[in-house]
Amino acid sequence: MRDLAVHLLRWQAAGIEYALATLTGVDGSAPRPIGATMAVDSAGSVHGSLSGGCVEAAVYELCIEVLETGVPVRKSFGYSDSDAFAVGLTCGGEVEVFVHRVTAAEFAVVEAALEVGTPVAWVRDLESGAVLAVRAGGAIGAGFDVDAADLAVVRQTQHMLDAGSSGVRVIGCADRERTVFVQSFAPPPRMIVFGATDFAIALCAVGRLLGYHVTVCDARRTFLDRTRFPAAHEVVVDWPHRYLGKTEVDGRTVICVLAHDPKFDIPVLAQALRLPVAYVGAMGSRRADRERRGELRVAGITEQQLRQLRSPIGLELGGRTPEETALAIGAEIVALRRGGAALPLSMTERPIHARQFYP
Known part of the structure; x- marks a missing residue:
């Protein structure tokens, strides 16, 4: 939605109401990710895209209908493999779209959701069309009672924002x-x-x-020449454990320890394994891993914490070069992040693209 910010804010400044159509689910393949948005104003102007092909035409008509009635609509569009290419679904499947009208009473909430520089989550009730913008420190909503009855929605959304996750959720009871x-x-x-x-x-x-966002850190300034690391967003000269202790991490952070030197590895791993991060991996042979785990136990790391350590780091792809090893590490991170089995697709039976209608 933020890619449409210029258009939405211009409409709002002119007092023009509009409809937002958002891709809320994909089963199969589609060229646009969940959260992709198309906007249509009361004059019929359109900005944004959901997939291409006739999906756009059908969703456009749905937006015009919602603008007239004010009633939000949640609708699925399904396709067979034979006609999938015509609508932008490269392998067939189904997309789910939610369309709702944004009125003047909701303009302030949209502006909060579009604010750049501050992590924010944009929430829509898929039945009423009520909207909510949630930050770590609070929320602003239209159709939500952010102080009492809908506090559970705010708290759940804050957890999702912290993890950087998106999707459909059923929150509350009765x-x-x-x-x-x-x-x-x-x-x-x-x-x-x-x-x-x-x-x-x-x-x-x-x-x-x-x-x-990639940071490389080493205490040895000689080896940390910025020109050696053109792909890194930042390079830091500091002792690893000291840097980790003062930098910000969250539930999506991945930590890869490649120094292969106990005086660097043990202190930073002892710290990393106590943090709520997504991945901690360390390079080394199986013998080095056994010795490292013993030293970490002496440092007070529990068996449960040690089970979070991915060491030796990476998937067993048989590679030897730095590039092949990096690919193996990246593959392990993706498999863990997406719940993959890390097996050849030819040896599995489950769908290639996991269903993304989050329960």
């Missing part, structure tokens, strides 16, 4: 149950690489390709 679509606008997740090695150079490139 007469206070709401089905909402939460779209988080959060900074890119972080990848922190410790150890200025050739493997780190390659991993920075893989991390950037996967959409991470």
Whole structure:
């Protein structure tokens, strides 16, 4: 939705109401991600795209209908493989779209959701069309009681914002149950690489390709020449454990320890394994891993915490070069993040594209 900010804010400044059509679910393949938005104003002007092909035409007509009636609509569009290419679904399947009208009473909520520089989640009730903008410190809504009855929605959304996740959720119970679509606008997740090695150079490139904000840190200034790490967003000269202790991490952060030197590895791993991060991996042989785990136990790390350590780091792809090793590490991170089995697709039976209508 933020890619339409210029148009939406212009309409709002002119007092023009409009309809927003949002992709809330994909089953199969589609060229646009969940959260993709198309906007149509009362004069019929359109901005944004959901998929291309005849989906756009059908959704446009739905937007015109919602603008006239004010009644929000949640609708699925399904296609077979034979006609999928005509509508932008490369392998067939189904998309779910939610359309609601944005009135003048909701303009302030939309402006809050479009605010750049502050993590914010944009929430829509999929039945009433009520809207909510949630930040870490509070919320502003139209159709939501953010101080009392809908506090559960605010809290759940704040948790999703912290994790940078989006999707459909059913929150509450009985007469206070709401089905909402939460779209988080959060900074890119972080990848922190410790150890200025050739493997780190390659991993920075893989991390950037996967959409991470990549930081490489090493205490040895000689090896941390900025020109060696063109793919890193930042390089930091500091002791790994000291830097980790003062930098910001969250539930999406991945930490990769590649120094292969106990005086660096043990202190930073002892710290990392106590943090609520998504992934902690360390490079080394199986023998080095056994010795490292023993030292971490001495440092007070519990068996449960040790089970979170991915060491030796990466999937077993058989690679040897820094680039092949970085690919194996990136593949393990993706598998963990997306719930993949890390097996050849030819050996599995489940759908290639997991269903994204989040329950």
